Amino acid sequence: MSGTGTDTGAVPEQVVVIGAGIAGLAAAHRLLQRGARVTVLEAGNRVGGKLLPGEIAGVRVDLGAESLLARRPEAVALARETGLADLLQPPATATASIWTRGALRPMPKGHVMGVPGTAAALAGVLSDEGLARIERDADLPRTEVGDDVAVGTYVAGRLGREVVDRLVEPLLGGVYAGDAYRLSMRSAVPQLFEAARHHDSLTEAVRAIQARTAGTQQTGPVFMGIEGGVGRLPLAVADAVRARGGEILTGTPVTELRREAGAGWRVVAGRRVLRADAVVVATPAPAAADLLAAESPGAAAELRAVEYASMALITLAYRRADAAALPEGSGFLVPPVDGRSIKASTFASRKWGWIAEEDPDVVVVRTSVGRYGETEILDREDAELVDLSRRDLREATGLAAAPLQTRVTRWTNGLPQYPVGHHARVARVREHVAKLRGLAVCGAVYDGVGVPACIASAYAAVDQLGGDLRAVQQLTAHPVQSLHGGAGE
Numbered sequence: 001m002s003g004t005g006t007d008t009g010a011v012p013e014q015v016v017v018i019g020a021g022i023a024g025l026a027a028a029h030r031l032l033q034r035g036a037r038v039t040v041l042e043a044g045n046r047v048g049g050k051l052l053p054g055e056i057a058g059v060r061v062d063l064g065a066e067s068l069l070a071r072r073p074e075a076v077a078l079a080r081e082t083g084l085a086d087l088l089q090p091p092a093t094a095t096a097s098i099w100t101r102g103a104l105r106p107m108p109k110g111h112v113m114g115v116p117g118t119a120a121a122l123a124g125v126l127s128d129e130g131l132a133r134i135e136r137d138a139d140l141p142r143t144e145v146g147d148d149v150a151v152g153t154y155v156a157g158r159l160g161r162e163v164v165d166r167l168v169e170p171l172l173g174g175v176y177a178g179d180a181y182r183l184s185m186r187s188a189v190p191q192l193f194e195a196a197r198h199h200d201s202l203t204e205a206v207r208a209i210q211a212r213t214a215g216t217q218q219t220g221p222v223f224m225g226i227e228g229g230v231g232r233l234p235l236a237v238a239d240a241v242r243a244r245g246g247e248i249l250t251g252t253p254v255t256e257l258r259r260e261a262g263a264g265w266r267v268v269a270g271r272r273v274l275r276a277d278a279v280v281v282a283t284p285a286p287a288a289a290d291l292l293a294a295e296s297p298g299a300a301a302e303l304r305a306v307e308y309a310s311m312a313l314i315t316l317a318y319r320r321a322d323a324a325a326l327p328e329g330s331g332f333l334v335p336p337v338d339g340r341s342i343k344a345s346t347f348a349s350r351k352w353g354w355i356a357e358e359d360p361d362v363v364v365v366r367t368s369v370g371r372y373g374e375t376e377i378l379d380r381e382d383a384e385l386v387d388l389s390r391r392d393l394r395e396a397t398g399l400a401a402a403p404l405q406t407r408v409t410r411w412t413n414g415l416p417q418y419p420v421g422h423h424a425r426v427a428r429v430r431e432h433v434a435k436l437r438g439l440a441v442c443g444a445v446y447d448g449v450g451v452p453a454c455i456a457s458a459y460a461a462v463d464q465l466g467g468d469l470r471a472v473q474q475l476t477a478h479p480v481q482s483l484h485g486g487a488g489e
Helices: 022-033 075-081 128-139 151-159 161-176 188-197 202-216 232-243 285-292 297-304 351-358 384-397 422-432 451-465 468-478
Strands: 014-018 037-041 053-056 060-061 096-098 103-106 221-226 247-248 256-259 265-269 272-276 278-281 306-318 332-334 343-347 364-370 403-414 439-441
Touching: 014 022, 014 265, 014 272, 022 037, 022 075, 022 278, 037 272, 037 285, 053 306, 053 403, 060 343, 060 351, 060 364, 075 221, 075 232, 075 451, 128 151, 128 161, 128 202, 128 439, 151 161, 151 202, 161 247, 161 343, 188 202, 232 247, 265 278, 278 285, 278 451, 285 297, 297 422, 306 384, 343 384, 364 384, 384 403, 422 439, 422 468, 439 451, 451 468
Parallel strands: 014 037, 014 278, 037 247, 096 332, 278 439
Antiparallel strands: 053 060, 096 103, 256 265, 265 272, 306 364, 306 403, 332 343, 343 364
């Protein structure tokens, strides 16, 4: 993979990037570093996609994704390259909880996305029966994972459903807003999938992962934030793109993408017609399917089959004096099996020091609602979502005060789902796209939903346009694991 370097492999002279989320912006930035002329076309009225800075009660906050996985290099490196180095901050606390079986319980350690290396790792979260079921794993015959398998199905078969329902499900739900019994282990938890292929017992596989991780002696924080919000990253990248001579047009939906006779591409956006040597499609799957339908119907058909989950973030600001009931830590996760309305809460003022510093008298809390297949809750009015959040927060923490201000941010079809076989679908999409010279795709739908995964996908797309397929092949075979940032969304 090209990683964080600025390799100078030849790229086409004139490139159009469709989509100004973090993947499209990262692709544009890398292309400009390699000497291309770039135009970015964005249908919406802003750049940044799922990264959205905002404010509440005079305090800057994120209204979308709020942390960057720092154990992958791409996102932190891009932040540094675009002038944000001095603003990178680790979480002030990484101590999280899980609200399950009627109480807030410390988030266990010693697991891989909720899958433990020993039963003792989940003591306090699981029942005695659930812990005893984990112990049986060592005596069970080997379970083959084949080409892919659902995380929940495989883990429940080895360790019992309680592990999945009480821990794996809320952790994966925080990343994908998905259903653990549908999600692909190969795509969503590739580290675990690889280990499970080489070990007879699942707990043994987890211990092997843990030993390997310990052996690498990784230092530094697992996650990073940005002072003022992670939503500042795409704005900084956009500024860097413009500073290098790139053009970014918002409110400019692309209505047609066709190959020119001979070579090159014709891109129609409203009344504007652009001609380019190459195109990077960095949009969600439905828009990408529409764009590719004429020239790559096979890729379009695969992309149309991708499903999405919708969610909403509810941000609440309290007077500090009214929020004394809030416990320590960064927040908590909520297993769906407990039947609560919210799926997580982040104590943002506790998690990010810069929020507390901006106004020490304001405490910001975030909750999230919505998972794959849930539509009823997201059809409710904003005020009702606020009421549901306040009710659950009161029951979980004792926080009963009325907030100073609230904001509801809806992410309709915000998170692509990675069901069993997703890796094969991505491979088929790229196989179709590879038949068309000067075309590449990137974004959350392909190789991981986290910010570093989207940037890695963008860099691989740029490499592909330069004739280097190694990064695309590596990502297709080994997606980027997107971890849960402690508590919350």
